Amino acid sequence: MTADTLLERITDYASRPDPWPLYAELREAGPVVPQADGSHLVGTYHEIVALLHNPRISADPRSSSRTTTESAEALTPPFLRQDDPEHHRLRTLAMRPFGPPHTPGRIDAMRGEISRITEDLISSLRDRDQIDIVDDVAYPLPVTVICRLLGVPREDEPMFREWTDVLVASADIGPGQDTAQRDEAMGQARQEMGQYLVNLAEQRRGRPTDDLLSAFVNEPDPALRLGDALAETAILLLIAGHETTVNLITNGVLTLLRQPDQLDHLRRDPDLMPRAVEELLRYEPPVHMRERIPLADVNFAGTILPQGSSVILALASGSRDPKRFHEPDRFDPARPDNEHLGFGSGVHLCYGAPLARIEAQTALGALLPHLATATLTQDPPPYRTNAMLRGPRHLTLRLRT
Amino acid sequence: MPGDLKEGRIVVVGASLTGLRAAEKLREEGFTGSLTIVGDEPHPPYDRPPLSKQVLFGEVPANATALPMRRDPEAEWRLGVRATGLDTVGKRVLLADGEPVPYDRVLIATGTRARPWPNAQEAALDGVLTLRTCDDAALLAERLAAGPRRVLVIGGGFTGSEIASACRERGLDVTVAERGPAPLVGALGGTLAKLAAAMHRNHGVDLRCEVTVTALRGHGHFTGAELSDGSRVDADVCVVAMGAVRNVEWLAESGLAAGPRGIACDAGCRAFNMYGIVTDDVFVAGDVSRFPHPLFDYQLLSLEHWHNAVEQAEVAAHNMIHPEPLRRPHLAVPAFWSSQFGLNIKSVGVPTFSDHVVIAQGSLEARRLAVVYGYRGRVTAAVTVDMAKSLEYYQDLIETAAQFPPVAGASDRPPAAEVPIPSDVPDPSVLYHGPTVALTGHLPDRRLAMMRPAV
Numbered sequence: 007m008t009a010d011t012l013l014e015r016i017t018d019y020a021s022r023p024d025p026w027p028l029y030a031e032l033r034e035a036g037p038v039v040p041q042a043d044g045s046h047l048v049g050t051y052h053e054i055v056a057l058l059h060n061p062r063i064s065a066d067p068r069s070s071s072r073t074t075t076e077s078a079e080a081l082t083p084p085f086l087r088q089d090d091p092e093h094h095r096l097r098t099l100a101m102r103p104f105g106p107p108h109t110p111g112r113i114d115a116m117r118g119e120i121s122r123i124t125e126d127l128i129s130s131l132r133d134r135d136q137i138d139i140v141d142d143v144a145y146p147l148p149v150t151v152i153c154r155l156l157g158v159p160r161e162d163e164p165m166f167r168e169w170t171d172v173l174v175a176s177a178d179i180g181p182g183q184d185t186a187q188r189d190e191a192m193g194q195a196r197q198e199m200g201q202y203l204v205n206l207a208e209q210r211r212g213r214p215t216d217d218l219l220s221a222f223v224n225e226p227d228p229a230l231r232l233g234d235a236l237a238e239t240a241i242l243l244l245i246a247g248h249e250t251t252v253n254l255i256t257n258g259v260l261t262l263l264r265q266p267d268q269l270d271h272l273r274r275d276p277d278l279m280p281r282a283v284e285e286l287l288r289y290e291p292p293v294h295m296r297e298r299i300p301l302a303d304v305n306f307a308g309t310i311l312p313q314g315s316s317v318i319l320a321l322a323s324g325s326r327d328p329k330r331f332h333e334p335d336r337f338d339p340a341r342p343d344n345e346h347l348g349f350g351s352g353v354h355l356c357y358g359a360p361l362a363r364i365e366a367q368t369a370l371g372a373l374l375p376h377l378a379t380a381t382l383t384q385d386p387p388p389y390r391t392n393a394m395l396r397g398p399r400h401l402t403l404r405l406r407t
Numbered sequence: 408m409p410g411d412l413k414e415g416r417i418v419v420v421g422a423s424l425t426g427l428r429a430a431e432k433l434r435e436e437g438f439t440g441s442l443t444i445v446g447d448e449p450h451p452p453y454d455r456p457p458l459s460k461q462v463l464f465g466e467v468p469a470n471a472t473a474l475p476m477r478r479d480p481e482a483e484w485r486l487g488v489r490a491t492g493l494d495t496v497g498k499r500v501l502l503a504d505g506e507p508v509p510y511d512r513v514l515i516a517t518g519t520r521a522r523p524w525p526n527a528q529e530a531a532l533d534g535v536l537t538l539r540t541c542d543d544a545a546l547l548a549e550r551l552a553a554g555p556r557r558v559l560v561i562g563g564g565f566t567g568s569e570i571a572s573a574c575r576e577r578g579l580d581v582t583v584a585e586r587g588p589a590p591l592v593g594a595l596g597g598t599l600a601k602l603a604a605a606m607h608r609n610h611g612v613d614l615r616c617e618v619t620v621t622a623l624r625g626h627g628h629f630t631g632a633e634l635s636d637g638s639r640v641d642a643d644v645c646v647v648a649m650g651a652v653r654n655v656e657w658l659a660e661s662g663l664a665a666g667p668r669g670i671a672c673d674a675g676c677r678a679f680n681m682y683g684i685v686t687d688d689v690f691v692a693g694d695v696s697r698f699p700h701p702l703f704d705y706q707l708l709s710l711e712h713w714h715n716a717v718e719q720a721e722v723a724a725h726n727m728i729h730p731e732p733l734r735r736p737h738l739a740v741p742a743f744w745s746s747q748f749g750l751n752i753k754s755v756g757v758p759t760f761s762d763h764v765v766i767a768q769g770s771l772e773a774r775r776l777a778v779v780y781g782y783r784g785r786v787t788a789a790v791t792v793d794m795a796k797s798l799e800y801y802q803d804l805i806e807t808a809a810q811f812p813p814v815a816g817a818s819d820r821p822p823a824a825e826v827p828i829p830s831d832v833p834d835p836s837v838l839y840h841g842p843t844v845a846l847t848g849h850l851p852d853r854r855l856a857m858m859r860p861a862v
């Protein structure tokens with residue numbers, strides 16, 4: 007097989023459990039590997055980082071020369087998929103109540119609550135012989151956390167989870183499946199959720215509670231308000247922070263169960279957990295690929311990346327590049343110099359990274375005592391179809407007591 | 408022979424960032440011999456960047472910036488002891504206090520000190536300060552906390568500007584006197600200096616450019632200063648921020664190529680002697696060194712940068728314990744940062760090695776931009792203001808000697824991105840603030856590296 011079918015082979019559902027040999031092939035064929043459909047695939051660390059920092063490479067789907075028919079996509083994408091200066095403006099506004107420099111303590115202050123939510127979830131599983139890490143822990147935890155952070159009242163959390171289910175499921179229809187159906191379901195859920203969030207934010211206007219929506223609508227300086235971008239931004243925070251964290255926690259459990267010596271190591275030395283989570287972000291990251299679009303013909307590493315074409319950056323491959331990481335296919339929670347691409351790099355570096363870290367550290371830390379006697383019922387587990395945001399659909403464990 | 412290099416006696420003169428990182432690296436790479444670290448300050452190694460920022464805001468005490476140790480360097484620490492000479496024939500470091508310390512290899516990392524006010528009597532007035540050490544910072548922070556009527560800062564370089572910024576942060580009136588046309592012009596050139604001047608003024612700094620301070624006044628206590636334009640500034644505190652002086656005097660009799668711009672060394676951190684012959688057992692790193700850099704025509708650079716201190720220390724340490732074929736060059740692209748008036752300023756390359764600049768991204772109006780510097784049609788530096796994540800791209804352009812002006816296409820490119828304007832870097836001798844990056848020519852001979860004092 008030739009390298010120009012690599013993207014097709016990677017996205018093929020059969021590759022989901024083990025895309026790593028394909029990534030190795032990609033790096034070998036690289037650094038820039040043209041695909042039969044006119045796109046380019048990049049899987050080497052330094053080249054990915056260079057493209058993520060290149061101001062002539064766009065994250066905005068509207069830069070594409072292909073006409074998109076994604077009706078579910080709002081006219082103005084969320085800041086994740088916009089370029090500077092508008093991306094910077096919106097991201098900075100969204101950051102004001104979330105992190106430094108204006109609110110440096112917010113996420114750290116949530117540690118206690120995140121621990122409590124986790125403990126509640128885990129203690130409800132006490133009498134079960136078999137649990138599904140995805141449905142029972144990894145999925146509900148981040149939704150609950152983001153609801154609290156945004157300021158969604160607890161009685162509305164179930165409704166929120168329904169919308170999220172639809173959005174996550176509809177984003178997970180594989181190639182060749184009916185996209186019209188996906189678009190419709192997603193569009194409706196998005197619209198309802200957006201409307202709900204806007205209404206909720208309205209209720210907070212003048213009556214702020216300590217949450218992001220309140221902060222967004224009660225900003226005294228009109229220039230610092232999100233305005234029309236409020237709904238889109240709130241949905242972004244919910245979806246982007248949620249799908250990925252589910253996979254991070256689930257991949258973490260899977261990895262530790264596959265490597266009992268490392269599980270044991272962590273149980274003996276729980277202080278290693280923050281570094282173990284960094285290693286997970288490198289070794290089994292939730293985000294495998296991101297798409298970028300050149301704003302001009304960009305001459306890069308000896309290849310012209312045409313304006314408006316699709317450039318797929320295989321972040322997960324970059325994090326296993328032997329030219330950057332020593333023994334990249336080894337899971338080593340004590341790995342030094344671990345500047346992985348799990349959160350991307352450049353201006354779009356993951357906004358929610360501090361929250362994701364705490365969630366994963368907390369969830370895995372709380373699960374550790376239970377994992378010693380747990381076994382996987384199925385390995386590899388069934389995966390979601392999505393190749394870009396890769397993770398198990400279920401991860402069923404048998405718990406022995 | 409290679410085995411021998413991992414043993415023996417190494418002395419590191421200088422116990423700040425460079426000395427510490429070198430010592431750690433020596434042990435990390437397997438040096439098992441004896442290691443002595445000599446430092447003239449009584450404190451264990453500490454970090455200096457916070458001294459002009461968090462310490463002056465009152466957020467962090469001056470004695471709380473100790474550098475974390477990556478590992479125990481297992482060294483004999485001789486702190487509070489000044490080195491007074493280097494006997495390169497007898498291979499001994501002479502100390503002000505105690506027996507000479509013999510060495511097989513020595514690393515010189517004595518850094519710089521604050522340039523003092525040239526009139527010793529005026530400099531001795533209570534309230535006339537400089538800022539370099541943590542003791543300096545403690546004293547200045549204490550004086551700022553006492554609520555002086557006004558602070559006079561002499562020199563609008565990075566340190567002077569950060570001090571002025573801290574004063575405004577604390578609500579104190581502050582005057583900055585700069586001999587050149589604008590703050591930071593020596594390091595960043597004309598375009599960003601205009602922004603710097605606007606930031607000073609927008610934040611309420613009384614900025615006086617193209618003036619010199621002719622006299623400091625007071626009886627025992629500093630009360631004000633006379634300026635060359637005939638005006639007078641009444642103030643309770645005066646901070647002399649006129650750049651740094653290399654700590655090389657102790658090497659006057661050593662025979663090394665040590666001069667006001669530092670000690671010349673090769674790209675592998677080996678010191679040159681005064682005849683331009685490279686030594687094999689005397690190494691130099693950090694602010695006190697001058698080293699050739701291929702990206703800048705092999706001119707000897709002298710840098711006062713945190714990042715350079717770390718990188719060069721590691722190269723020096725590696726080379727001290729490896730034979731010639733395994734030695735590494737110090738090729739790191741110079742980089743530094745500053746935070747002042749709410750802005751984050753970061754630089755890569757050598758902005759003073761330029762003839763033209765373009766604003767490649769963002770705008771001066773938005774206070775958020777990337778300025779790219781070029782020399783004879785290639786990219787040699789870039790400075791970002793509140794746009795640090797863009798810097799890495801420009802570092803690639805510098806490392807690959809990419810064409811200047813850089814190709815267009817950024818989404819946040821201003822309309823005039825292709826129109827180079829003169830970089831407008833003045834002769835350092837007309838400034839109060841020395842550039843923190845200095846190109847010092849090609850020759851190691853100290854007589855040719857002489858710099859006239861600014862005042």
